[in-house]
Amino acid sequence: MDRYVEAFLEMLAAERGAARNTLAAYHADLTDFSGFAAARGAVCSDADAGLLQAYMAGLQASGLSARTAARRLSALRQFHRFLLREGVRSDDPSQLLDTPKLPQSLPKYLSEQEVDALLAAAGRRSGRAGLLARAALEILYASGLRVSELLALPRAALTGDSAVLLVRGKGGKERMVPLSDEAKRAAAAMIAGEKADGRWLFPGRDPRHSMTRQGFALLLKQVALDAGLDPARVSPHVLRHSFASHLLARGADLRSLQLLLGHADIATTQIYTHVLAERLQRLVEEHHPLARG
Numbered sequence: 430m431d432r433y434v435e436a437f438l439e440m441l442a443a444e445r446g447a448a449r450n451t452l453a454a455y456h457a458d459l460t461d462f463s464g465f466a467a468a469r470g471a472v473c474s475d476a477d478a479g480l481l482q483a484y485m486a487g488l489q490a491s492g493l494s495a496r497t498a499a500r501r502l503s504a505l506r507q508f509h510r511f512l513l514r515e516g517v518r519s520d521d522p523s524q525l526l527d528t529p530k531l532p533q534s535l536p537k538y539l540s541e542q543e544v545d546a547l548l549a550a551a552g553r554r555s556g557r558a559g560l561l562a563r564a565a566l567e568i569l570y571a572s573g574l575r576v577s578e579l580l581a582l583p584r585a586a587l588t589g590d591s592a593v594l595l596v597r598g599k600g601g602k603e604r605m606v607p608l609s610d611e612a613k614r615a616a617a618a619m620i621a622g623e624k625a626d627g628r629w630l631f632p633g634r635d636p637r638h639s640m641t642r643q644g645f646a647l648l649l650k651q652v653a654l655d656a657g658l659d660p661a662r663v664s665p666h667v668l669r670h671s672f673a674s675h676l677l678a679r680g681a682d683l684r685s686l687q688l689l690l691g692h693a694d695i696a697t698t699q700i701y702t703h704v705l706a707e708r709l710q711r712l713v714e715e716h717h718p719l720a721r722g
Contacts, residue, residue: 431459431463431472431473431474433473433474433508433511433512433517434456434459434460434463434473434474434508436511436515437455437459437507437508437511437512438452438455438456438459440511441455445600445601446597446600446601447600448577448599450577454500454504455504455507455508458500458501458504458505459473459504459505459508461501462476462484462501462504462505465480465484465487466480466484469483473508474512474517474518476522477522478522478525478526481505481522481523481525481526482525482526485498485501485502485526485529488501489529495529495530496529498529499528499529502523502526502528502529505523505526506521506523506524506526508523509521509522509523510523536670536673536674536700536701537662537667537670538667538670538671538673538674538675539658539662539663539667539668539671541675543656543658544570544668544671544675546656546657546658547566547652547653547656547658547663548563548566548567548570549656550652550653550655550656550657551563551566551652551655553655554652554655557622557623558648560615560618560619560622561619561631561640561648562648562649562652563615563618563619564612564615564616564618564619564631565579565631565645565648566649566652566668567609567611567612567615567616568582568594568608568612568615568616569665569668569669569672570612570668570671570672571607571608571609571611571612571672572594572596572606572607572608572612572672572689573606573669573672573673573676573689573690574594574596574606574669575598575599575665575666575669575691576642576645576646576665576666577642578596578597578598578691579631579645579665580629580631580639580640580641580642580645581597581639582594582596582629582630582631583628583629583630584620584626584627584628584629584630586630587608587613587616587617587620587630592607592608592613593605593606593607593608594606594607594608596691598691599691599693600693602691602693604688604689604691606689607689616630631645642665645665646664646665649663649664649665650663669690670701673686673689673690673698673701674701676689677701683695683698683699683701683702686698686701
């Protein structure tokens with residue numbers, strides 16, 4: 430692999446606190462481009478605009494989805510910005526590339542009644558798994574955390590009577606999110622049921638490590654089945670979308686939601702504007718004189 434790719438990945442880990450999955454994605458994307466460049470007698474860090482354009486055209490011709498192509502382009506852009514900043518290159522050929530057009534997709538979320546059913550099903554589960562499921566779901570729905578943020582919570586995060594959580598999100602950025610009384614009670618019950626102290630709020634089978642994303646996803650699918658919901662519709666990210674959609678439907682504004690979700694750019698938060706549009710439509714239908722039957 431190009432030594433500059435290795436340096437780039439080290440920078441992401443050390444300076445930006447990139448998660449393991451993020452690093453793996455960048456590694457895979459840049460490895461793919463490195464192979465493309467090598468087949469044409471070039472090195473990844475020396476690629477010109479023509480080679481980059483040929484690579485992107487090849488992705489499109491191979492039938493790769495626009496979303497995957499856009500992710501690979503993002504990796505190439507960040508890599509070339511790194512080369513420019515480090516003085517390895519004096520230009521950035523990735524600036525000349527067009528971003529693939531992504532299909533507009535609305536976030537998938539559960540209704541309030543479905544979330545209630547999910548929480549009730551978690552509460553009916555017995556033993557440690559039940560306590561953990563109830564606490565995790567209450568915290569996710571009360572705060573809109575990413576699953577990586579939830580599972581990285583230290584046990585000390587919920588000591589005392591604090592009404593907020595200090596969360597370390599993407600890029601190592603910290604933010605405070607409110608926590609409901611019900612979430613605090615569920616977490617306290619889970620902690621009280623633990624046989625020994627540990628570092629993590631949600632420990633895995635080996636208490637030295639936090640619960641894995643795969644382990645939590647499996648537990649969530651089981652709770653969804655108990656609640657009578659299609660497991661394919663339920664995931665930690667769907668709960669995050671549900672948190673955001675329900676807040677907007679009840680009057681929250683986008684700027685506040687941006688802060689709660691930890692989005693660096695409000696454009697990311699604007700995927701939820703469909704909820705605002707639905708609310709405005711109901712408002713007109715209920716209050717406009719010409720809408721009355």
